[in-house]
Amino acid sequence: MPGRTLALAAVGGAAVLLGLPLALLLAVTVLDHTDTPAATTAGGRLRADTVPDAYRDWITAAGTGSDRCPQLSPALLAAQLAQESGFNPRAVSAVGAQGIAQFMPGTWPTWAVDADGNGTASPFDPADAITAQGRFMCALLADTAGGIAAGSLTGDPVSLALAAYNCGLGCVRAAGGGIPAIGETRDYVTRITAAVADYTAPTPPPVDGGFGERVVAAAQAWTDTPYVWGGGNEFGPTTGTGTTGTAGFDCSGLTLYAVYQASGGAIRLPHYTGDQYQQGVPVAAGDIHPGDLIFFDTDGPLSHVAIALGTGQMIHAPRTGKTVETVTWATDPYWTARYTGTRRITPSEP
Template identity: 40%
Template sequence: MLIGAVAVVLGLPLIAVTGLTAVVFLDSSAKAVASDGGAGLQGVPQEFREWILKADAACPEPEMTPALLASQLWAESQFKTSRAEATSYAGALGPAQFMPETWATWGRDADGNGVNSPWDIGDAVTAQGRMMCSLLGQAKRSGYAGDPRALALAGYNAGWGAVERYGGVPPRSFAGGQTYDYVHSILAEMPRFEGPGTLQVSGSGAGPDALRRAATRLGTPYSWGGGEPDGPSTGFCDGVNGYLNGSCSASHTVGFDCSSLVQYSYWPTTKLPRTAAEQYGATSDRAVSRNDLQPGDLLFWSHGSSSSIYHVAMYAGDGKVLHAPRTGKNVEIVPLATAMPERDYHGATRP
């Protein structure tokens, strides 16, 4: 591992230090992760997922991917966030392992809680993304041979001065092989974090735009009563809904239910009401046949009539829907025919 003394001796700007381990392997002891991926990402703790996707979306460099950021976070901290577990002996802090002087350059209050901190997941991951995006651009402009991702990772770990010194990723002889192993382990572990690809939506207008916004929430947990126009939130239990394994899961799960996801996706261009039944009532005058569905159309299921609508989903094209299905599941894309019981399909509308 690189330490401050090594960087000083070599005259390198110490950018970030891997505080925990250089070569890492996923195992069953890792904290709970999202299981079914989506948006090109899987296998990450849910509290990291939104921020990884945002950091990736903010970077114009095509080499940046959610899996690259996730694999790097795993190498840096194994997604740990406590001060006891995510403070390195060299003084690197938080899940993205920033040195204080480097944090002063890249850190921002990304989560809007009034604190700019390398310990806040949102702040740390967005700073990691900005720094990696800058390094990717620098790597491509440098003219050095090799994978720009490898060059950027080396710059993140050892400082760009080390990359300049060697005209590429430093060899194993540099710093005991710490940077070399860091780069190679991250690139080797990336496939573990590569989930189903981001939904590709063509066209413009309210429906396609809403579907694109909904797709950014793939993998977000279902939370009965949770979700609002601004994003996911904790929900509640009503005596019947919101429970998992006998306990009220919704009260501590940040996510969406089926109708809040739809409301969020269309807001503020189209301000749909909150519940599935209300959304059907607000759009039923614009019914769409199953043969004429377009991206973003709303699909409804009921227990027999329009007065008993219980579920809403968005048409995602190619015979599939995007929806928040039920407690214990995440926002997903599934075939229309199997999203809910076929006998309960009530019809579709176009907001």
Template identity: 40%
Template sequence: MKWLVTAGLAFVALALAGFGLIAVLVIDSDANAADDNIDSKAGGGLRNVPTEFHPWILRADAACKHPEMTPAYLASQLYQESRFNASAVSPAGARGPAQFIDGTWATWGRDYDSNGEISRTDIGDSVMAQGALMCSLLGQAKSSGYTGDPRALALAGYNAGWGRVQEYKGVPPKSFARGETYNYVQLIMSKIPHFEGQTAGLITVTGRGNGPDALRRALDRLGTPYSWGGGTPSGPSTGFCDRANGYLHGKCSASSTAGFDCSSLVQYSYWPTTKLPRVAAAQYGETSHRPVARDQLQPGDLLFWSHGGTSAIYHVALYAGDGKVVHAPRTGRVVEVQPMTAAMPQGDYFGATRP
């Protein structure tokens, strides 16, 4: 593999930086928030990505309305830019895993990880800015009328600047910049399948039916951030904070985090085959006529925890088999697989139902 910008190609990167966007190294459990918008955007799964990048890639995907955006698309671009190296620096001065130059970072950089610093070398800040820029470019590509895959056009705009895409009315040819942009697009597009995946190897789901299908849908969202009040039947969304929930490090994380809380993940997973209510207690009420003993649990069954009685149910998870659950635990965490005994306090376990 030889996609690193060498000294011999440094002048190309510098030239691109002058008129483009990026110089490249070529290489708290439940909230009531109803939403009737069910236009779906399936983001797809993700694999072969470093653990620290996984939730941010999923978050960046969830924040974009364009279905052409997928986690694997962003991951393939990050791999090409930096090999997932947060400290990467190009000869043109581009920095971080998404290789932003100063001018572009000034426009797109934000403190997405809420650590008090806006930094290109912060994985959260860089990946979210990459996603925001790529989402904008996808919108331009789709409205441009140019022939070709909008994903390829957007990648060309990220690499060479949208002005070059307009100049060539498509991806710049091999003759442009010694094939820099052309090869960049080809390599990223060809590598996307390498990063596509359903369950990151954590859970294997067999069979079909209401429960297994819902479980697959939930597992497809592993790594999606928790957002109190966030999540709809169509996918992740920002949430809100009340007096006690949705805060992280003293700031209202939920209002700027696209994700799920525990019950919206369950609602999303079963929708539209089974249209469950929005909150955990209501989900229990809707399904309580089909209780399931602990030794009879099947994939996709709903597990509930309570502080005492049906009115105090505060958490719901989907049974994933082998004594494990998939759930959205709390602010600061992501959709994850955990042992059932460690998901919530064992003394709070209330029971299980089968939708």
């Protein structure tokens, strides 16, 4: 586990930065040497299967910087936590950094918050520490963006924030306003910027068509994702109801996700194939469009659902041992013998 060194803390020269957790500074680096720092965003939406379920909502909330600090993202914070503690809420480093976000005792009081309302604010409480992590990152990103705008710092705010978290804002300023020529600091920035992409949810390809095409694109973004019984929600793959620890989708989890994403969060289908069959409007077999939900009786009545792609194809999460895949169904005797019906889900507004 990375830990803050006394030597680097001394170089920093800013007491408020001495105890910063090393892993709080991950970001995707875009070397944009302009005076418009807000254009650089670190990562994006959280890829649900990359973090423990208990921390997902806290990371998402803490990383949604919006207008306060647009460079902040859930993916950034997740990568930081992984780098710092491996998501271990009881971690203690050799130099005394504490908890999942590895705050030093001297730094914690500045950013401490009782996020979960249990009456205490502790660096060993994941909700408190992750929320404090987001607050601290937001403040530091504001400092670096302001320095770039004023001409005292050079580079992009995310990379500079990474460097400042590692060796202190004074250290960055002493280096001429850029990333200091300190091996640990440069390695730190390089290592963690590369990791952010692993925690960022894939973005469906741009679609010029309508709602049905967006449903298809959202599902196709997760091609080759493992089938997991009970897996998947509106935000992406989950570990489901099994004990394997693998994140993925079952058939109705994939359709739930795709429809939710395509509708911009306006439609959340129930996570059960039979209930999904009660949604939308029925469609004749000769009028199936891309994005329609196709239902089959495989292991029982209404036991499987897929998304129509057109030309007799569908994308689905088939069964244990398989992954999300595209298959031709309309000329396959197995599927045509088990075909039950089609439903078209449409948002209330275009």
